[in-house]
Amino acid sequence: EMYNAFYYLSNMFYISRTAFDTPSSPLVYLPRAPASSRSRPTGESMKAYRIADSVYALHADIDSHDLFEGIWPIPHGVSLNSYIVKGEKTALIDLVRDWCEAPKVLAAELAELGIDLAKVDYLILNHMEPDHTGWLGPLKQVTRGFELVATPKALRLAKSFFGLDESFCTLHPVKSGDRIDLGKGKVLRFEEIPHVHWPETMATYEESSRTLFPCDAFGSFGAIREEAPFDDQLSESELAFFEEEAVRYFANIVVAFSGPVKKALEKIDTLDIRILAPGHGIVWRKNPGRIVELYRRLAAWSSAPTEPEITLLWSGTEPSMGPLVKAAIDGARAEGVQIHVHKVPETHISYILSSVLRSSGVILGVPYARDPLPSPLAHALDDLGRKRITGRKFFWFLQGKGLEPEGERLSEALEAEIDRILEKYQMRWEALESAHIPRHTEEFVYQQTRALVMELLAGGAIKGHVQELVGAP
Incomplete structure (x- = not known):
């Protein structure tokens, strides 16, 4: 836990702004993305997308020379994804950090849905890394009184790094199998998937729409085209691009935790998943099994013939x-x-x-x-x-x-x-x-x-x- 706390602190700063640039050479691999995968200019607004009945995706695309986690180049950008589930009560799943005006984009998308951030009932944090929680501190100036839902380890981190207490929000710890009924048939179920890739990580499953929100699991690098945030809206070459970026994302961030990934897959295999909505990358609604099976192969490749x-x-x-x-x-x-x-x-x-x-x-x-x-x-x-x-x-x-x-x-x-x-x-x-x-x-x-x-x-x-x-x- 001390290691992960230090890792968390180091990620809070993202101090490097070095561009990735490989000199031209006939004997050097130069990765390039199809033109359609390039992200829009910083600060340009996107719109919220309906995933299922009363379930929405919010995307903030990052087009920056910053290195992801201060380490990894993202020449084709990356998306920061949050989600809304509306029943009688409203849940916001995962946040963004103040990076290329991402909070401004998220706020505009919430307003488009007619959602007042001050009236969100539940904030679900699947994972405490800064790109999913960095907005939590400034949120104190906007709203109070909601329930912050996370694993016990995640709540300890939240209290330590953001100074959260009951005057700001109610801390609501959950473990595998716990549920929250939002009303109108919307039920959230939680599954702990520790060390994918931090020890406090969990996934959230909305039972009526059969949508899995796994945060960093099943994620990829690469910004999302505004008109095509779903797998069924992309050509095969565009899907192949996101799969290649998923391989790089896994190899850079997750591969050292391939054992926990395999255990997480065993849990996820028990769920009836119709839609898979990760914290980075496209939403898989036509064939979520495609990205699940890719991650299964990647986890095996870490230690076996590939x-x-x-x-x-x-x-x-x-x-x-x-x-x-x-x-x-x-x-x-x-x-x-x-x-x-x-x-x-x-x-x-x-x-x-x-x-x-x-x-x-x-x-x-x-x-x-x-x-x-x-x-x-x-x-x-x-x-x-x-x-x-x-x-x-x-x-x-x-x-x-x-x-x-x-x-x-x-x-x-x-x-x-x-x-x-x-x-x-x-x-x-x-x-x-x-x-x-x-x-x-x-x-x-x-x-x-x-x-x-x-x-x-x-x-x-x-x-x-x-x-x-x-x-x-």
């Missing part, structure tokens, strides 16, 4: 490393599998995590340097360990041409440094048997890549088609 894909991480200069990198690409192409190519440190770790999560195989391309494993590659491997992405097959190659016999010493030191990081995080990565031969020519890298593919396919993966992500996709 897709028959390879991620190549390399560092150094293109004149020296380029031919070896190309040999690896050619080796993957020869076997018909997808390869994701990332040059570090140019590529943000956000995209590296996403690629490695979906890849069963990893290749490390290491230049000759003073350190056996140059710091950009060491940091990337360390981050993969911290995120608990385990069970990959891999090999590495060292650009040591012309350095014999020093190349053998460098190879041994490099192997020891990689093994140290793998052991530190108990990553259970399996190196190819012949990976550590210090004669890493283009032919060696080409053949090793083909051997890696054979290992992946022998492990049960289904052979796919080539989709080389080099340059703009």
